[in-house]
Amino acid sequence: MKDTPPTSEQFERLLKWLHHDRDEAATEYEAIRRRLIKMFSSRGCSQAERAADVTFDRVAGKLSDLDYGVDDPRAPYVYRVASYVLMECLRVEKPTPLPPPPPEPDPDKEVILGCLDKCMESQLPGNRDIVQTYYEQEKRAKIDRRRKLAEELGITLNALRIKAFRIRAALQECVENCMQQQNNEMA
Numbered sequence: 001m002k003d004t005p006p007t008s009e010q011f012e013r014l015l016k017w018l019h020h021d022r023d024e025a026a027t028e029y030e031a032i033r034r035r036l037i038k039m040f041s042s043r044g045c046s047q048a049e050r051a052a053d054v055t056f057d058r059v060a061g062k063l064s065d066l067d068y069g070v071d072d073p074r075a076p077y078v079y080r081v082a083s084y085v086l087m088e089c090l091r092v093e094k095p096t097p098l099p100p101p102p103p104e105p106d107p108d109k110e111v112i113l114g115c116l117d118k119c120m121e122s123q124l125p126g127n128r129d130i131v132q133t134y135y136e137q138e139k140r141a142k143i144d145r146r147r148k149l150a151e152e153l154g155i156t157l158n159a160l161r162i163k164a165f166r167i168r169a170a171l172q173e174c175v176e177n178c179m180q181q182q183n184n185e186m187a
Helices: 008-018 022-042 048-065 075-093 107-122 125-135 139-153 157-186
Strands: none
Touching: 008 022, 008 048, 022 048, 022 075, 048 075, 107 125, 107 157, 125 139, 125 157, 139 157
């Protein structure tokens, strides 16, 4: 946001452009400046006062090129210039985003985990081991572990996928039934 301040002639032209009466022009200038500062600060520009001044500097520098009628409102043009100054301000500052709020505690999570534990205990030990091993680890380690598990069981990788899918489907049905029971007991 490097801009040269307006000359005294440009500043006088700016005041005259804002209002033909000098006192009214000064009042209008201050009112627009306060709104600009509020706008800049509320949108994350840390140098809000500087940005407001830069906005007026640019408007003052462009007045000779403007074709404004006597009754045309002045503030919209100033705000349009301010929107460009704001973009520059934010591009330079790159505000750090706020961290996401922590997830809200899920009261059903405890119920779900309790039901899952019950359902896992109800499984045959072999099926319990298969599903626990099948879904543990991540990325490449998971792929390698599944391949090794299939070898240990003497089945193909595809057969292991089907077996794990069936065990998981049975577990899911068990957990849903358990949760339904829990909900009925609470009602």
